[in-house]
Structures are given as structure tokens and as C-alpha cells.
Amino acid sequence: xxxxxxxxxxxxxxxxxxxxxxxxxxxxxxxxxxxxxxxxxxxxxxxxxxxxxxxxxxxxxxxxxxxxxxxxxxxxxxxxxxxxxxxxxxxxxxxxxxxxxxxxxxxxxxxxxxxxxxxxxxxxxxxxxxxxxxxxxxxxxxxxxxxxxxxxxxxxxxxxxxxxxxxxxxxxxxxxxxxxxxxxxxxxxxxxxxxxxxxxxxxxxxxxxxxxxxxxxxxxxxxxxxxxxxxxxxxxxxxxxxxxxxxxxxxxxxxxxxxxxxxxxxxxxxxxxxxxxxxxxxxxxxxxxxxxxxxxxxxxxxxxxxxxxxxxxxxxxxxxxxxxxxxxxxxxxxxxxxxxxxxxxxxxxxxxxxxxxxxxxxxxxxxxxxxxxxxxxxxxxxxxxxxxxxxxxxxxxxxxxxxxxxxxxxxxxxxxxxxxxxxxxxxxxxxxxxxxxxxxxxxxxxxxxxxxxxxxxxxxxxxxxxxxxxxxxxxxxxxxxxxxxxxxxxxxxxxxxxxxxxxxxxxxxxxxxxxxxxxxxxxxxxxxxxxxxxxxxxxxxxxxxxxxx
Amino acid sequence: xxxxxxxxxxxxxxxxxxxxxxxxxxxxxxxxxxxxxxxxxxxxxxxxxxxxxxxxxxxxxxxxxxxxxxxxxxxxxxxxxxxxxxxxxxxxxxxxxxxxxxxxxxxxxxxxxxxxxxxxxxxxxxx
Numbered sequence: 253x254x255x256x257x258x259x260x261x262x263x264x265x266x267x268x269x270x271x272x273x274x275x276x277x278x279x280x281x282x283x284x285x286x287x288x289x290x291x292x293x294x295x296x297x298x299x300x301x302x303x304x305x306x307x308x309x310x311x312x313x314x315x316x317x318x319x320x321x322x323x324x325x326x327x328x329x330x331x332x333x334x335x336x337x338x339x340x341x342x343x344x345x346x347x348x349x350x351x352x353x354x355x356x357x358x359x360x361x362x363x364x365x366x367x368x369x370x371x372x373x374x375x376x377x378x379x380x381x382x383x384x385x386x387x388x389x390x391x392x393x394x395x396x397x398x399x400x401x402x403x404x405x406x407x408x409x410x411x412x413x414x415x416x417x418x419x420x421x422x423x424x425x426x427x428x429x430x431x432x433x434x435x436x437x438x439x440x441x442x443x444x445x446x447x448x449x450x451x452x453x454x455x456x457x458x459x460x461x462x463x464x465x466x467x468x469x470x471x472x473x474x475x476x477x478x479x480x481x482x483x484x485x486x487x488x489x490x491x492x493x494x495x496x497x498x499x500x501x502x503x504x505x506x507x508x509x510x511x512x513x514x515x516x517x518x519x520x521x522x523x524x525x526x527x528x529x530x531x532x533x534x535x536x537x538x539x540x541x542x543x544x545x546x547x548x549x550x551x552x553x554x555x556x557x558x559x560x561x562x563x564x565x566x567x568x569x570x571x572x573x574x575x576x577x578x579x580x581x582x583x584x585x586x587x588x589x590x591x592x593x594x595x596x597x598x599x600x601x602x603x604x605x606x607x608x609x610x611x612x613x614x615x616x617x618x619x620x621x622x623x624x625x626x627x628x629x630x631x632x633x634x635x636x637x638x639x640x641x642x643x644x645x646x647x648x649x650x651x652x653x654x655x656x657x658x659x660x661x662x663x664x665x666x667x668x669x670x671x672x673x674x675x676x677x678x679x680x681x682x683x684x685x686x687x688x689x690x691x692x693x694x695x696x697x698x699x700x701x702x703x704x705x706x707x708x709x710x711x712x713x714x715x716x717x718x719x720x721x722x723x724x725x726x727x728x729x730x731x732x733x734x735x736x737x738x739x740x741x742x743x744x745x746x747x748x749x750x751x752x753x754x755x756x757x758x759x760x761x762x763x764x765x766x767x768x769x770x771x772x773x774x775x776x777x778x779x780x781x782x783x784x785x786x787x788x789x790x791x792x793x794x795x796x797x798x799x800x801x
Numbered sequence: 802x803x804x805x806x807x808x809x810x811x812x813x814x815x816x817x818x819x820x821x822x823x824x825x826x827x828x829x830x831x832x833x834x835x836x837x838x839x840x841x842x843x844x845x846x847x848x849x850x851x852x853x854x855x856x857x858x859x860x861x862x863x864x865x866x867x868x869x870x871x872x873x874x875x876x877x878x879x880x881x882x883x884x885x886x887x888x889x890x891x892x893x894x895x896x897x898x899x900x901x902x903x904x905x906x907x908x909x910x911x912x913x914x915x916x917x918x919x920x921x922x923x924x925x926x927x928x
Binding site: 322323324325326327391393395398399400402403404405406407408409410416418421425427466469470473474503505529531532533534560561562563564565566567618619641643644645646648670672673674675676685691 | 848851852853854855856857858859860861862869870871872873874875876877878879880881882883884885886887888889890891892893894
């Protein structure tokens with residue numbers, strides 16, 4: 253033991269001497285008298301073996317650039333330790349193998365190749381396509397953790413009060429104003445539904461495809477803070493002359509239920525409710541108040557306008573389904589069950605038991621006291637107005653109700669097709685959104701990757717359900733009975749079928765779809781056809797979006 | 802003795818910052834003189850109770866109701882105009898403003914943490 257101790261001291265002294273020498277060498281590195289520095293040691297790290305995946309925990313938090321301090325999202329010190337980009341990529345690979353819904357469809361590639369960590373992550377998804385030829389996985393993202401996990405708000409966001417309808421995300425883009433919050437910077441400038449955004453801070457919003465241009469467009473369209481001024485060239489509805497305005501962002505509070513009215517249809521009372529989001533807790537209170545009013549009114553039909561509702565809290569979607577259908581139809585039934593990959597059949601990816609989401613008949617405590625009994629209009633049929641902006645928790649509402657045989661009549665265009673979701677992890681400051689679960693209804697159905705469409709959809713793409721394919725109508729205000737989608741719903745209520753005028757709209761949509769398809773052989777690859785399409789669409793809005801940016 | 806003095810001097814500013822609330826239950830309250838400065842102080846208090854998160858508050862919070870609800874703030878862009886987490890299982894953070902004596906107390910309901918708000922005026926409301 254004594255010898256060992258002496259040896260330890262010797263060893264320690266030796267290491268110390270070596271360290272000191274190393275430091276001195278490093279310090280002397282700039283001297284003109286020093287010898288050339290030795291070549292750097294060969295990079296070491298994990299070695300890829302195809303098809304062999306070590307637990308992601310082995311590589312977790314081993315970061316090329318570790319963060320220090322306290323993580324605001326957890327109130328704990330950052331777990332990061334010094335590692336390498338290669339270890340971050342090995343973590344991505346193992347984590348995807350463990351949690352990605354279609355992990356066995358990922359082509360296994362050597363993390364040492366394939367670009368940086370973000371480029372490598374882009375490859376960690378299925379390349380399969382749906383029956384319609386669209387990508388099976390359209391939702392594969394990364395975000396800066398500081399932006400996505402640590403930011404909270406009181407239902408407020410910095411902006412101009414504009415809700416965009418992004419008809420085409422990639423050039424030639426088409427960005428329209430879907431609606432404007434009252435008393436907002438946009439309302440002050442007279443911006444109205446149907447206006448088209450042509451330029452933002454001098455960047456061509458229609459055609460610019462450069463990354464710098466896209467960054468500038470995002471910065472202007474979605475400002476981070478109040479007090480930012482950006483210039484916009486817009487084309488007002490009905491005008492042929494664009495105008496340029498400067499808007500200064502302000503903190504705007506979204507009102508989720510922003511239109512509620514009762515229409516007289518052939519002597520019957522029909523409710524119309526426009527719900528813009530499930531993303532804020534105040535949605536629960538808004539729906540509670542709206543359905544209390546509708547229940548007291550005694551409506552015979554309900555039209556729910558979800559055309560710009562991209563989803564949000566799944567529990568509130570479940571509550572809404574209950575408020576539509578009532579206890580008799582929903583009691584004991586499942587609104588949605590989340591299905592993970594076959595490595596997670598009883599617990600989710602964090603080890604929590606997978607429990608079906610019921611149709612909640614009491615408030616969940618978002619903004620209505622938890623346990624409060626919810627009102628209901630007890631309908632066995634509901635009309636839903638849709639576009640490609642109808643997404644995720646909004647589609648869960650459609651699917652959940654169909655799972656208990658409530659008739660959902662879809663009036664509008666193809667929905668976005670997102671029965672999927674994430675429990676996004678942070679690793680080394682990046683949050684990874686890789687599809688981990690699919691939501692299925694009481695019948696076990698959740699295969700609507702192409703979206704829901706009306707059964708008369710001209711191209712037959714999507715999960716076809718009762719209803720009428722009708723384009724969005726930006727020439728009328730939301731809630732106006734003359735607005736085409738609402739007018740079609742009213743007509744269907746009166747006649748039990750789609751109005752004949754809805755069909756030509758559907759045919760136009762068919763043409764738009766063919767043009768939007770991500771197909772090299774698409775007509776859209778022909779500049780003349782594309783330009784003709786653009787000209788036509790300066791007058792005609794609508795149609796689904798087909799790409800990501 | 803010296804250590805105690807140093808410790809006291811080190812902890813004193815911390816205590817002044819956090820100013821933990823009195824233990825007596827207060828009565829529900831709303832802000833009586835809302836201003837940009839008040840919103841900023843509220844944001845700082847909320848952020849402090851939540852470990853330094855980036856908080857965005859509307860200018861009228863806690864003016865008509867003693868309850869403040871905070872949700873994750875979606876990151877929007879051309880690629881994800883509606884935000885990414887369209888099927889969120891997150892839960893909001895709830896805060897309540899109350900008044901005890903002359904103190905305006907902000908309480909985070911989920912954790913039970915409270916902060917006495919300095920330089921903020923509030924008044925009791927009947928719910």
C-alpha cells in the first residue's frame with residue numbers, strides 16, 4: 253500500500269510535470285524560436301457499425317459546445333459536457349432508432365459523413381411516400397431550444413394582428429391575410445382579409461428563394477418582439493395597385509373564439525363558430541362560453557370554422573368534441589389514443605403509461621376551473637370548414653368525432669394531414685422534432701397522412717368523408733353567410749347535398765393540386781404554365797399547400 | 802463573526818430581490834395602476850419564479866382578473882405558420898395576484914412559490 257502510495261505520488265508528479273510542460277509549450281507556441289507544433293492527434297470518437305445502435309443515453313448531452321448555467325425550462329443546471337459534433341450525431345441516430353415512429357424505414361448512414369448535425373438529422377426520416385405520392389413524413393424539424401422550450405406567454409404574441417393563409421409556401425409563394433385582430437397594428441393600417449403580401453422589407457415574398465430572403469421574410473412576417481418596424485408591399489382585395497405600408501409590431505392577444513353567431517336557416521337555428529387556435533389556454537374558456545350560449549339557444553346544426561386552426565392542446569380538442577356531441581354519444585368512448593413505435597407499446601418514449609384520451613366532459617383546468625361540467629349541444633352531425641391550414645388537434649377533432657359515428661360534414665379543401673406528434677427532446681441546445689406518435693380514434697383509425705377531404709374531391713386525394721369540396725373565399729368576411737364555404741354549408745343543411753356551384757370550384761382545385769405536386773414532371777416545372785397559373789391566381793385564391801420551407 | 806457578516810451581506814440583495822411573500826393568505830387582487838413598467842416587473846417576477854424563462858405578457862394582464870395563465874409560445878415561420886406542436890400535451894402555468902396588507906403577492910399555483918411585487922400597486926377584488 254505504501255509503495256503504491258509512493259508510486260501514485262510519482263505518477264501524479266509526472267502527470268503534473270507533463271501538464272506544466274504542455275502548458276508552457278502551448279504558451280510558447282507563438283515564439284519564433286519554438287519548434288513546429290506536432291500534428292494534432294487523430295480524431296477519436298464512436299465508430300459507426302451499420303445496424304448496430306447503442307443506447308442514446310450513452311451520447312446524450314455530449315456537446316461540441318456545451319451550455320453552462322441553469323436551464324430555465326427545468327430550473328436545473330444544463331447537463332451538457334464537452335463532447336463533439338460526431339457524438340451529437342450518434343445521439344440523433346440512436347434516439348431516432350429508439351423513438352421515431354417509422355424507425356425501421358430510416359436508411360442507416362455513418363454519422364461521420366453526411367454534413368453537419370442539422371444536415372445529418374434531415375436524413376433520419378422515412379423517404380416513403382403516401383398513395384398520392386406525397387412524402388409520408390412532412391414534419392421533421394429542429395429548433396433552437398432557447399426559442400421553443402423556454403418561451404411562454406399570456407396568450408399574447410408580438411405581431412401585427414394578422415393571421416396568414418399561406419396558400420403556397422415555396423416560390424411562387426402566395427401569402428394572404430386570412431383575418432385581422434381588431435385594434436391591432438394591421439387593423440390600424442386598414443389591412444383586411446384577402447390582402448396579398450407581395451414584399452417584406454424589400455424582399456420579394458412571392459419569388460425570393462434564397463435563404464437570406466426567407467430569413468428576412470420570416471423576421472418581418474413573424475417578429476420576435478414588440479416595437480419592430482417592417483415595411484410591406486400589399487395588394488388589397490379588389491385592388492390592382494399595390495401599396496406599401498410600415499407596420500410596427502405590438503403585443504397582440506389572440507381571441508380564439510372570435511366569431512360566434514346564430515343563423516336562421518329555413519326557420520332553424522344554426523350555430524356558426526370560428527375557432528382560430530387550440531394553442532392558448534383561453535381557448536377552453538372561449539369554448540365554454542360559446543357552447544353555453546349555443547346550448548341555451550337550442551341550435552339544430554353547428555358549423556365550426558377551423559380553416560386556419562393549426563391545432564394546439566389536444567385536451568381542449570377533446571373537450572370541444574364533447575361539447576358538440578354530448579354525454580350520450582361520448583360516454584366511455586376514446587377521443588384519441590397515441591400509438592408509438594413497436595418499442596413503446598405500453599409506455600411512451602419517456603416511460604409514462606400510454607392512456608387513451610377520453611372525451612372530457614369536465615374542464616381540464618386550462619382557463620376554466622378543473623372539474624367544471626362542460627355544456628353540450630348534443631348533436632350527431634357537425635359541419636367543419638377546412639383548408640390546408642386545418643391541422644393536427646383540429647384534425648383530431650374530426651377524427652375523434654368520426655370514431656364515435658358523429659357525422660362530420662367537411663366543407664372546404666384538403667386538411668393538412670397531421671395525425672402525428674412529438675415529445676421533442678433537447679440535446680446540446682437543439683430541440684429535435686421527429687415524429688414519435690400517431691393519434692387514432694375510438695375505432696383505431698388514424699391513417700390520414702394526406703389529410704381529410706370531401707367525398708366529391710376532384711382528385712380523390714385524402715381520407716374522403718361526407719361534404720363538399722369548396723375553395724376558400726377571400727372576397728367575403730368570415731362568418732358572412734355569403735362567404736362560399738359558409739354558404740355551401742348552409743345550402744347542404746337545407747338540401748342534404750352539395751350545391752351544384754361547388755363542383756366547378758372543385759375542378760379548379762384539382763388543377764391547382766396537379767401544379768403543386770412535388771413532381772419533376774409536374775406542369776409546374778414549365779415556366780409558362782407557372783406564370784399562367786400565377787396570373788390566374790391573382791384573382792383566384794385557395795387550394796392546398798404542398799411544401800415546406 | 803466576519804463570515805456571518807459576509808454571508809449576510811451576500812444574502813441581503815437576494816432577499817431584497819425575491820422578497821418572499823408573507824405567509825398569511827391574501828385576498829384576490831388586480832393591478833390598480835397598470836403601466837409598461839408594471840408589466841415589466843411582472844414579467845421579471847414570473848421569469849424569476851420559472852427559473853429565468855422568456856416571458857411575454859399582454860399589457861392588460863391582471864387588470865380585470867386576478868389570474869394569469871401562461872402557455873408555451875409557439876415559434877411560427879413560413880414553414881410552420883401555425884407552430885409545430887399541434888398536438889400538445891403541455892400544461893399551462895397559473896399565477897394568482899393577491900393582496901395582504903400593503904403587499905401585492907404573485908403566487909405560482911403549480912409550485913406554490915410566491916413573490917411580493919415591489920413598486921406595484923394592486924387592489925382587492927371580489928370574485
